[in-house]
Amino acid sequence: MSDLETYRAKAAAWLETMVPDFGRDARQGLSEADDLALGRRYQKAKFDAGYAGINWPVEYGGQGLGHLEKISFDAEEMKHGFPNFYFGISLGMPVPILMQFGGDKAFVKERVLKALKGEEIWCQLFSEPAAGSDLAGLRTKAEADGNGWKINGQKVWTSWAHYSDYGVIVVRTDPNVPKHKGLTYFWVDMKAPGVTVRQIKLAGGDSHVNEVFFDDVKIGDDHRMSPVGGGFAVAIATLMIERYVATDSAGFGPHLDLFVELAKEIEINGKPAIEDGRIRQQIARNHAMRAGLDSINVRARLMMEAGMIPGAEGSLNKLVAVRSRQKLSELAIDLRGSDGFAFDEHASQREDWTSSWINAPTGRIAGGSDETLLNTIAEKVLGLPQDHRPDKGVPFNEIPV
C-alpha cells in the first residue's frame, strides 16, 4: 500500500466512526439551525482528528499535507452525507485567500483557526444584480473615509451570508478608470452596522443564497487585501480556486447506476425500459461521457502526484456533466410517467432525479455559466479571440447602462 492509500484507508475508518453522530440518518428531520449546529460539531471533530485544513500550512492550524491527501479524504467523506456544506465556500475560497492576502498575521491566524474549527464562517461577496458573468462591471463602491473606507451598494448570490461572520468583498474604488482597474479587495465584518442580509428563495424552494446590502458600512484600511485599484487580480485568484475545486462526473446529480436501476424497474410496452433502445442509448452516452470525465480526473491526479500540472481538459467537467445531468433527469421523470409528478423538496439532488432536475439550472449558472466556460476554453485553451466588448478601456462611469 502506498502512503497515500494508507492515509486514505485510515481516513475512511475514522469517517465510519462519525456516521452514527453526523451521518445522513442522524440529520434526518433536523431544522436548518439544528443541522448547522450539528455541522459545527462535526467540523470541530474533524479539526481535532487532524482532518481540517489537510493541505494548509501547519502555522495556520493545518496539517501541511498535499492536495492528494485532501482529495482522498474528500472522496471518502462524500459517501456519508455529513453536514459539511456550510463550510464549503468558507474554507474553499475566502479563508485561503485571507491566508494569502491578509495583512495582520496575528488576526489572520485567529480567524483561520476559528474557521477550521467551524466556529466562524466566511462568505464571498462578488456578484451583483448588474454584474454576474461580467464581474468587473460591479457597482458597489468604497469611498475614502478618514483613514478607512465607507461601503455602499448591493451584492447578490452570496452563499451562506446569513450564517457568516466575515466576508471577502470586491468593490469599486475608482469609477474614472476602465472597469477592471478601479476595483479593490477587502474583508468585512458581516455583523457590522449597515450590513443587511436577505435570503433569496431559489426555484427548487431552498434559500442558501442571499442578497447583501451595504449602507455606509465603515471599515479600516487594514481590511484591504489588495492594492487600491488592484482588486480584480485577487478576485480572479479566488475564482480560480473555485474552478478547480469542483469535479464530479455525475454533475452533482445522481449516479448513473440509479438510472439503470430505474430503467430495470419500469416497463415500456410491457418490457423493462432497459431493453428499449432509446433508454439504452441515453445510458450508454451518459456512461461514455462520465467515464471520459473520470479518466480526465484520474489522470489529473496522477499528474499532480508526479509533480506535473494537469491539462486544461479538467475545465470540461462542470460544463459537460451538469448539462447532461439536466436532460437525463428530465428523462427519468418521463420514465416514471404518472408517478413522475411526486416531489419531495427535501430530497437530495444526488439521490433523487426530480430534485436533480429542479436544481440543475442553478448548477449550469453558479460558478461559471456554460457560456462563460465555453468562452474560457475558447480563449484560454484554444487561442480564439475575446468577444467584442464595447466597455473595454472605457472609464467605468462612461459605460452606458
Added chain:
Amino acid sequence: MSDLETYRAKAAAWLETMVPDFGRDARQGLSEADDLALGRRYQKAKFDAGYAGINWPVEYGGQGLGHLEKISFDAEEMKHGFPNFYFGISLGMPVPILMQFGGDKAFVKERVLKALKGEEIWCQLFSEPAAGSDLAGLRTKAEADGNGWKINGQKVWTSWAHYSDYGVIVVRTDPNVPKHKGLTYFWVDMKAPGVTVRQIKLAGGDSHVNEVFFDDVKIGDDHRMSPVGGGFAVAIATLMIERYVATDSAGFGPHLDLFVELAKEIEINGKPAIEDGRIRQQIARNHAMRAGLDSINVRARLMMEAGMIPGAEGSLNKLVAVRSRQKLSELAIDLRGSDGFAFDEHASQREDWTSSWINAPTGRIAGGSDETLLNTIAEKVLGLPQDHRPDKGVPFNEIPV
C-alpha cells in the same frame, strides 16, 4: 374542383406525356453535355405548352398567372426527375431581376424569351473568395473606362457559369465609402473577352459551380442595372427571391418513407430495426419536424390564395430541414453497417442516403448558411441586435484584411 385544382390536374397530365422523352429513365447514363441538350429541348417543350414563365408577365413571354399556379406546377414536375436544374438559377433569380431592373426593354425582352425557351442561360455572380456570408465585403471592381466600365477581379460559387451566356454581377465601384455603399449592379456577357470560367469540384465529386475571373472585361454603361453605388439593394432583392423559392421539408434529401423502408429491411439484434427505440425515435422526431414544415408551407399557400402575406416562419425551412437531413443520412449509413460503404456518385441525393449525406454540407451553406439564417430570424423577426461589425461605416479601403 377549384380552378387551381383543374390547372394542377391538367399540368400533371401534360407532365406525364413528357416522361418517356425526358424523365428519370430517359436520362440514365447520359453525359452532362447530352443531358444539357435534352434539358434545352425539355425547356422548349414547356415553353411551347405554356408552362414556362407561368407567373411572369405576358409581355415577356410569360403566362401572366399567379404564384400558386407556379408552385402547383413545380410540385407536379418535381416527381419525374426531368433535366430542369440547368435553368433553375437562370429563371429563378437573374432573369426576373433583369425584367425588373434591366434598362433597354427590347434587349431585355429578347433575352427573357430566349431564357424561357432554354436557348440562353444566365448565372449570378455574387460570392467571392473573401466575401461569402459577408456579401458586401466583395472586392471585384469596376472602374470607369470611357463611357463604360472595366471589370477586374474574381467571383466564386457561380452555379452553371460554364454553361451560361450572361450573368448578373455586383462589383465595387467606389472603395472610399463604407462597404455597402460602394457597390453597383451590372449584367455581363459571359463570352466576352477577359472572362475565364473554371469549374470547382465539390466534396461529393460533382462540378456545377465555378470560379469566374474578370480580366479587364469592358462593358458599356447600358449594362448597369442599379444607380452607381446603389447595387447592394438590387443584390438583396435578388437574394430575397432565392430565400422564398426553396421549400422542401425533406431538406432536398430523401423522403422519410425511404428511411422507414430501410428500417423495415434491416435487422438489429435479430429484429427489424423499425422495432428499435433509437430508430423509432429518429423517425418520429423527423416526421414531426417535417410535418410542421409542411403545415407551415400549406398555410403560407393558403394565405397567399387569400391575398395575405405569409408569416416569417417560412424562413425556417432550409435551416431546420437540411440540418436534420444530414444527421438522418448518417444514421442511414450506420444502419446499413458493412453494406454502408457502397457509393454511387451519380445517385440522386433525393433517393440515396449516401449521396444525401455527402451533399448535405453544401445545402447547409449555399443560399444562406445556418448561421446567416439564424441571424436573419433573430434580427428581422425577433428584433434582436445585429452582431458587432467593426467594419460598419468604415470606408472599404480602410477595413483591415
Added chain:
Amino acid sequence: MSILYDEGQQAIATESRRALEARMRKDDLLPLLEVTGRFHEGFWTMAKEQGWTALALPEAYGGLDLGLIELGLIAHQAGRTLSGAPFLTSSFGAAKAIELYGSDAQKARWLPGLAGGDTIGAVAFASGADALPVKPGITFVGDRLDGTLTGVSAAGAANVAVVLAMGADGPVLAIADLTNAERRIVPSFDNSRCVADLHFKETPAEALTAGGSARDAALHILALQAVITAHEQTGGAEALMEIARDYAITRRAFGQVIGAFQSVKHRIAELYGLVELARANCIHAASREGQDDFITAAAAARLSATEAYDTAARDCVQIHGGIGVTWEIGLHLHMRRSRSLAIEQGNSLFWEDVMVDRLAGEAA
C-alpha cells in the same frame, strides 16, 4: 390540410388572451406551489364565465358546438399565462368520452355539468410509464371498480373520472362518480395540477364502451387531450421565447445587451423555430379530428410541443443567469409546468411509438 383561422377564431384568441393577461398573476400562482389540493379558482371561474368549458361540447347538452381548433386557441393562451388548473383539458377529455361513447342517459347526467364547469372531470388511463396499458391494473366487475390509479392530474378536485379498467371480457372504458372513491393528494412539483392517486374499492361505475374498441376509444380520447395539451405547451414555449427575447434586448453585460452575443441570440432564434414548428403541428392536428391521420397528427403536435416547451424552459432560465433561478421571478413556474405537461397524456416515448406504429403500417 392545415387551416387558416377565421375571424371568429381570431376573436377567440384575442379575447381569451386579453382576459387571461388581465387576471393571471405570477404572484397568485407562486403560493399554489407550496400547498397541495388547491388550484387557481379565478382561472376556473373565468373559464366558466367565458364559456371555455362549454366550447367544444354539443349544444344539446349546454355546449357551444365548436371544436378542437377553438379549444386549442384557448389552451394556447392558458399555456402562455400558466393557466391555474388542469381542468380545461381533463374535463374536456372526460366529456368527449361520454359524448362519443356514452348512452343518452349518461350524456344527460354528466355533460351539462361538465359544459357548465361545475362538474370537473378527470381522465385516468396511465399506469406509471404506460400511458395506455394493454392490461389495465384496475378491474371493472359487476359495475364496480377496484384498484389504484396513481398520479392522476385533476383527480384531486374532480367529481367524475373516465378510466380504462379490465373487465371480464377485456378492457372497458368506464365512468365513475368520485364521491365513492378515495383520493390521496400527491405532493408534486406543480401542485395546482391537483395530482392525486385514486383508490377504488367496490366503487360503483358504468361502462361507456367495452371489448376491443375500448382501447381504441381511450387512445382517441388521449389524442384529443394531447392536441389541447400541445397547444398549452406551445403557448408556454412561446411565452418563454418572448421573455428570453425581452430580457436579451435589455439586460447588459460587457457593455452591450446580451442579445448581441450569438450564444444568446441564436438560442432564441432556435426557440422561435421550435415554437413555430409546434404551432404548425397543433393547428394541423386540430383540423384533422375525424380523419384517418388524426392520431399521427396529434402525435406530431405532442412531440414537437413537448420538445419546444422543455427546451424553452431550459434555455430561457439559462439566458437569465442567476436571476433566472430565483423563486420570485417565477420562471420555474414554466419550468415545472413544462415537465408536468410533458407527462400528462403520455410522455414522448409513448407518442413516438404511437406515431411510428402508424407510419410503419403496423397496429398500435
Added chain:
Amino acid sequence: MSILYDEGQQAIATESRRALEARMRKDDLLPLLEVTGRFHEGFWTMAKEQGWTALALPEAYGGLDLGLIELGLIAHQAGRTLSGAPFLTSSFGAAKAIELYGSDAQKARWLPGLAGGDTIGAVAFASGADALPVKPGITFVGDRLDGTLTGVSAAGAANVAVVLAMGADGPVLAIADLTNAERRIVPSFDNSRCVADLHFKETPAEALTAGGSARDAALHILALQAVITAHEQTGGAEALMEIARDYAITRRAFGQVIGAFQSVKHRIAELYGLVELARANCIHAASREGQDDFITAAAAARLSATEAYDTAARDCVQIHGGIGVTWEIGLHLHMRRSRSLAIEQGNSLFWEDVMVDRLAGEAA
C-alpha cells in the same frame, strides 16, 4: 485506471507524428478517392519501416511486445493525417486472433508475415448492420468456408482473413488464405479503405476456436480493434478541431476574424470537449486490456470517438463555409473517413448495446 504516458510512449507519439506529417499529403490522398482497389503505398511502407506493424505482436514472432497503448498512439497520429490504408487495425485484429486463439503452427505460419507487414490481414465478422451476428451467414464445414461477407474493410488487399462462421456445432472463429476466395471491390466513398465483398466457395480454412467461446473471442478481437479505431477517430477529430481553430483565427468577415463570433467560437470549444472526452476514454480503454471492464471501456472509447469525429466533420466544414465543400481543400477526406471509421468495427448502435448489456449486468 487511466495512465500517464511514459517517456517511451511519448517518443512514439512524437516520432510517428513527425514521420506522418512529413509524408502524408492531401494531394496524394485525393486521387485515391477516385479509383478502387488502391491504397497509399507510402503509408504502408512507412508502417513497415517504422515497425508499427510489429508493435503489438509477440517478440517470438517478430513483434515488439508492446500493446494497445503504443499502437493506439500510432493510430491517433494516423487518424490526424488520414492514414492511407486500413491495415494498421485490420492486420492487428487478424494477428491478435491468431495469437490469442490459434495453435503454435498457425502462429508460426501467419504472425511473422503480419508483424513484418508483408502479409495483410482482414477481420470479417459483420453482416450488414450486425457487427457480430449470433448466427453467422457463412458456413464452416469440413474445413471449408462457404458463403459471402459483404463490405469487408481491407479485404481488397488482404492475404488472410479471420472470419466468424457457422460450424456444425455453433460458431467458429476461422482463418482463411484469401488466395482461395473471390473478392469483389465495393466502390465506396472512401476507396482507400479497400472495401470488398468476400465470396467463399469451398475455400479451405482452419478453425481458431469454436463453440460458445468463439463469439466471445470475436467480440474481444472486435473490442481490441475498436480501441485502435477510436484512437484513429480521435486523431481525426483533433485535426479537424485544430483546422477549424486555425481557420477561425485567420478568416475575416464583417471586419473581424470569424472566431470572434460565438456561433463559431463556442462550436470549436465544444469540439475541444468532444475530443478530450474521446481521448480520455481511449487512453483508459487501452490500459484496460485483460481486465474485466475492458469491453465496457472499449465501448466508451468507441462511442465518444465516433461522436467526436462525426461532429467535428460536420462542424469544421460548416465553419469553413463554401470553401469547406470544395474537392481541393480536402476536408471531405475527413468527412468520408469519419463515416467509414464509424461503420468499421460495428456502428454506435452496436456498441451502445454491448455497453448497456454489461452495465445492466446482462449477457451480451
